[in-house]
Amino acid sequence: MPGDLTANWHVLPGAAQVEQVVAQRILVLAEQAIDDHGCFRIVLAGGRTPAAVYRRLAAADADWAHWRVYYGDERCLPADDPERNSVMAAGQWLGRVPVPPANIHAIPAERGPEAAAAAYRAPVRAALPFDLVLLGVGEDGHTASLFPGQDHPADELVHAVHDAPKPPPDRVSLGLSALNNAEAVLVLVTGSGKRDAIDRWRRGEDLPVARIRGRHGVDVYLDVAAAGLEA
Ligand code: 6PG
Numbered sequence: 672m673p674g675d676l677t678a679n680w681h682v683l684p685g686a687a688q689v690e691q692v693v694a695q696r697i698l699v700l701a702e703q704a705i706d707d708h709g710c711f712r713i714v715l716a717g718g719r720t721p722a723a724v725y726r727r728l729a730a731a732d733a734d735w736a737h738w739r740v741y742y743g744d745e746r747c748l749p750a751d752d753p754e755r756n757s758v759m760a761a762g763q764w765l766g767r768v769p770v771p772p773a774n775i776h777a778i779p780a781e782r783g784p785e786a787a788a789a790a791y792r793a794p795v796r797a798a799l800p801f802d803l804v805l806l807g808v809g810e811d812g813h814t815a816s817l818f819p820g821q822d823h824p825a826d827e828l829v830h831a832v833h834d835a836p837k838p839p840p841d842r843v844s845l846g847l848s849a850l851n852n853a854e855a856v857l858v859l860v861t862g863s864g865k866r867d868a869i870d871r872w873r874r875g876e877d878l879p880v881a882r883i884r885g886r887h888g889v890d891v892y893l894d895v896a897a898a899g900l901e902a
Pocket of ligand 1: 809837
């Protein structure tokens, strides 16, 4: 697909194929990272799209003791709120595999944007470079909780978010400096609702997701519905 040269576009027939391919790539990247340096530092995507990928990971056999889990963003809600990205990931996956709890680094977003962002900077700085950053894309081209029209300094590790157009308004997000300090970046996008965002990204519009480059580019896994190739 033409457009952003740092993105490799992988169009698959449907959401099930996207989920299967992404889950498999995550497991391969984990094995490679653990072989290479003894651990796998992964940043999780929030929202609904990755839930099916996390369910596939829950059924997989992996060297979980060497996984170190971080979050790309979190909603400023109580720690046990079902709308939290950490609660979704725990329910679909992390609560079902033996990743040591000390290796799961939730964002303390219940403290509010500024306090949580300040508290998360040290663990993020200590984790860099990430081995893998997983991201979704919103209908407006946001990714993590970096939204269009809001200021995202390129050197920011962790960003305190207010007035997010996608509820809740208060969030915490990894900043571009952290999200781009990754050996691999996988963006997963499904459904026709994302078609406009993909089209704008592909045409080179300066969307938050278009500012994600990783250390070696970005792999975008999308279905034909999101790619606008549906008959
Ligand atoms: C969030 C996510 C957000 C999400 C996109 C896509 O907290 O909502 O981090 O960035 O990835 O909005 O969400 P869906 O996968 O639900 O479409």
